[in-house]
Amino acid sequence: MTLRWLVRRAGGAVLVLWAVATIVFIAIRLIPGDPAQAILGGPGSQASAAAVEHVRVEYGLNRPLIVQYAVFLGRLATGQLGDSYTFHTSVASLLAVELPVTLTLAVAGLAAAWVLALIAAWWSTQRGRVARAISGGIEITASVAPHFWLGSVLIVLFATGLGWLPAVSDGTAAGWVLPVITVAVPVAGYLAQTIRDGIIDAESTAFAVAARARGESRFGLFARHTLRHGALPGIALSAWAFGSLVSGAVVVEAVFALPGIGRALVTAVEQRDMPLVTGIALVSALAYVVVLAAADLVERAVDPRLRSAT
Template sequence: MSRDLTRPRGRVARSLGWLARRVAGAVFVLWATATLIFFAIRLVPGDPAEAILGGPGSQASPEALAGVRAEYGLDQPLLLQYLAQLGRLASLDLGTSYSLKTDVAGLLAVQLPGTLLLAVLSLALAWLIAIGTAWWATLGGRVAAAVSSGLEVVASAVPHFWLASMLIVVFSSTLGWLPPVSTGTPAGLVLPVVTLALPVAGFLGQVTRDSLFDAAAAPFALSARARGESRGGLFGRHLLRHAALPGLALSGWAFGSLLSGAVVVESVFARPGLGRTLLGAVTLRDIPLVTGVALVSALSYVVVVALGDLAERAVDPRGRTA
């Protein structure tokens, strides 16, 4: 009886410990991101006070520049500016955009859903492509394995800007099937999603295919074949579950790669989102907006990594007691 009561308590303790580690890791990642952005943006040539007043072309007077520096604390020592920013971020105050003169949190709330939709759809498509190529490589013999391996290497090495340009030339300019820019419709999502998904699918496909071959040689697969399991059943019920574990561990990295790739893809396809917002903010030295975008992206990455860990624990029961 006492042993039965101890087991749930042990599971709860492990779950709370896992959650505490995740929260501590998230806080550290956000602090490191805010620190890196704070010092990196100040290495960019130019005066933040000029950016607040409209850029170098505004021809602001020295008095106006001095007033802005005093208002935003830019005349303080760098360490005091850094501590002040950490204090604002700790109170969930992302500040006001220098260039757009609007609340950063409200602006990010508008731009974030589009980028998250693009990244989630791209990750889902990347997994479908990876599983499809792994299925073909496993069931198609040596030729299929060699061809799929070559395609995965090529896909993982293709730059986003080149792939986006080729897709626009083929499917928009030549065939006229899809719009070359974002139109706010499902058709306008196809090319951006494919552009982001293919390189990630190449990485996931390589990892999944190698794991499939290892799993196919394992004793449990040999036992399933001896029981008369079909090739499709062996793949779906046995091999894929084991082969997906390394890919699930990489899903957090893949999502981070998709967020970084969104900077290029959203610019090429004129799609609103965090990527285009970040590009414009860096160009204009908009420190609060750059910091806000970086922190939201880092937080999204941390959440996806945690979800990937949960999925891995669900697929592999050994991870629940590790």
């Protein structure tokens, strides 16, 4: 790890967070309706004109848009996320309660996706063309399965039909199984295809031929040689996969009644709750940046060539 790498990562993180904050600022204001009315509870609140004007002045909505943007960025730069219009409490306190649920779901889903992908890659590359064809069909189907459909099928099968697992989150470890599988399966499909293709390419290289000539077993060749090369593209995809898991959590948390940021985000967007939308978007982007850096470090550990290239 070099100072140049750290500076580049830190600079990239700042640019990503600035871009996300700017997009949220613009998007919220493009939603039809009056932001002051939204703060007061929406058109159904029947707020008076005086109350609406008071809110405009209090929140700076009467200022030019460029001034509002500058104040918005200034507050974010000092860590002030503000208070939620909808839940009438600080955004930081809401995130402290709900963010761990979503991150747990995403991290556990990524780990489960890698386990499933490695099993599929081993089976498809070691059991012949038939196994490869079957595995390829399963992987494609898994990668395009919508979260809400997959979650519903798992509930019908394992909760309603067999009664093995709870249909919704009940605070126990068993209540996490179906949500984790739901977010993991589509990602596992992509990862398995990528890893399998990398392993197949590695099997035809000179080092693999030499290992087989030395009497290396099939499992030894897979575990010590080809898996490392095949896993590199999958590691590079892990940051994207984590982002996909976080976005999928919005649906999965609703299906399984998990109290994470996904459900809060839906409510915040509907109510034009800009502080909460901004807070959720920023912590999600920050988590993505951290995972991207972690994936880069893992790639460097697996492939020494990357360490010497920077």
